[in-house]
Amino acid sequence: MTDLFSPDKGDKPESTQPSNGVSFVEVTDAYAGQRIDNFLLRHLKGVPKSKIYRIIRKGEVRVNKGRVKAEYKLSEDDVIRVPPVRVAEEKATLGVSKSLHQLLTSSILFEDDRLMVVNKPSGLAVHGGSGINQGLIEALRVMRPELRFLELVHRLDRDTSGCIMIAKKRSMLRFLHQQLRTGTIDKRYLALVAGRWPNRRKIVTAPLLKNTLRSGERMVNVSPEGKKSTTGFAIVQRYPQATLVEARPVTGRTHQIRVHALHVGHPLLGDDKYGDQAACQVFKHKGLKRLFLHAASLRVPMPEDEEELNIRAALSPELQSVLDNLPVE
The missing domain is CATH 3.30.2350.10 (Pseudouridine synthase)
Incomplete structure (x- = not known):
């Protein structure tokens, strides 16, 4: 698709710059609802995050002439006082091959x-x-x-x-975030898991806790201290040593589908973080060189009672080829 769409003129906040280096930015509807710290991180590109929080904490940043905290959410027509700050020279913008x-x-x-x-x-x-x-x-x-x-x-x-x-x-970002919070967006994934997924296993509910290792790698595990997490599973096709399942995450936790599948003894194939390495090696010889997890469809309600959006994404040729070469049970 090559259609180009022009942005609304109101999408960019208006800014004025007095002679003392202080600038005043008027918030448009496009930025209403955004936190002040996140706004400044975009507005003052090149300024370290620690500097952003320091000028907020010291009261150098003001909204409508008053001090605010970093979590303050902007409203349309707010006026932000932005102090003069030294912006690091921006790195050359990377091109796209x-x-x-x-x-x-x-x-x-x-x-x-x-x-x-x-x-x-x-x-x-x-x-x-x-x-x-x-x-x-x-x-x-x-x-x-x-x-x-x-x-x-x-x-x-x-x-x-x-x-x-x-x-x-x-405005669309805010709308869709609200739909995600209320669970009205239906997301379906296709995953190839190790072993024979049981017919009776249709829902996995297990709390997930996110951890960061010393190496900086993010890992998630089932823990009573974790956040409530639920995934629905349905069998699509059985193969020798594997099952293609449709996964529907009810909650949206990091690595949720992968960890829930592991939790019930059927980890995803091609998963070098949570998978069964012996099973992954077997399927690597069958042509599976990557994680078999694909966000296959979205069903999204649209604003103002518009027609619901239904989107499907076909499996990539590399994943489809793996399935085509497996005998069906």
Whole structure:
């Protein structure tokens, strides 16, 4: 899809700059609801996060002439006083390779003036950080410089492929976040798990606790101290030594599907973090070189009683080829 959409003029906050270096920014509807710390991190690109929190804490940042805390949520027509700060020289903007540009362009499943849905390729992080210079959102911002607002609505693990939503307006971002909180967005995943998934196992409810190891690697495990987490599972197809299941996360915890499948003794194949390494090795010889987890579909209610959005993302050829070469039980 190559259609380009012009942003609303109101999507960019107005800023005035007095002679003393202090600037005043008027908040538009596009930024209403955003926390002041997150707003400043975008507005003052290159300023360290620690500096942002320091100027808020010291009262150098003011909203409507009053002091605020970092968690303060902006309202339309708020006036933000931004003190003069030294902005580090921005790193040269990374370009997007021709191959990645073509891949992402061909991966757009839906787009209008408020929302984009992309079939994210496996191996591409959703955003940069932790040694990753460029993720999906950074690449899209380079590809679409005319879009003043472009934000991830939710996340997918780097090795997970499939449907991911990117908001093109803050009002749509707020709306979709509300739908995610209330559980009205239906997300379905396809996963190939080790062994024979039992017919009776349709719901997994187990609290998940997120931990960070000394290496910085993020791990999740089932723990009574964790957050309540629920995933629905349905059998799609049985194969020797494996089962293709449809997973529907009711809650949205990090690595939820992977850890819940492991918890009931049927870890995902191709999973080098939580998987059964012997089983993964067997299926590697069958052509499975990556995590078999794919965000296959989205059903999204739209604002103002508009028609519900239904999106499906086909399995990548590499995953489909694995299934095509397995005998069916």
